[in-house]
Amino acid sequence: MATHYEVEALKAALATAEAELSSIRSERNNVDIRAEVERRGGTDHEAVAALLTRHTRRNNDGMLCAVDENGEFRFGNGHGAYMPVTELLDELSSKHPDLFSGKDKSAGKSSHVGPNPFAKGSLNVTQQMILYREQPELAEHLEYLASVGKN
Structure with a gap:
């Protein structure tokens, strides 16, 4: 049977591992968001990424999806599927056209x-x-x- 100190050490190790995993997930989200913003010709990458970071998280399948103010997944235009970050960017660019140059770098x-x-x-x-x-x-x-x- 594990001693109290061993249990506490395991709890601390678990907390550290969970914090590292959270950090890795957050960084992956930021990389994905910045790449999509850059591809769409975002004029202020940091501002757009900051807006999107607060309104996205990964679903159980690992896809980056839009969430509402309460952290609940939003549904997109695709037959009851969660809203992908691309749809969220479409929404954002229509509300804040000043944040985008209008030049999609994937055009062509x-x-x-x-x-x-x-x-x-x-x-x-x-x-x-x-x-x-x-x-x-x-x-x-x-x-x-x-x-x-x-x-």
């Missing part, structure tokens, strides 16, 4: 065509990295589809 780039590079039968790490760099939301979506077996 096509959506993904061909086999899903995250799927088991068509795994392609090079294509995955290109998608993550150029179209992070699409990359996350394709990764999710592969994880649930929908290629």
Whole structure:
């Protein structure tokens, strides 16, 4: 049986690990948000990222989604699905056009065509990295589809 001191040490280690995990998740969210803001031609990356950070969190599938003031997931336009950060950015850019230059840096780039590079039968790490760099939301979506077996 564990002593009181061992239990307290384990509790402290758990608290430290949870804090580190929270920090990693927060940083991942910030990176994803900043990349999407930059892709859309945000004129003040920090201001937009700050607005979005307060209104997003990851769902159980790891997708970055919009939340309301109470932290509850918002529903988007996609058949009862949670609102993705791209829809939240659309909403934000219509309410605050001064924060965006209106130049989408992905303009001219096509959506993904061909086999899903995250799927088991068509795994392609090079294509995955290109998608993550150029179209992070699409990359996350394709990764999710592969994880649930929908290629």
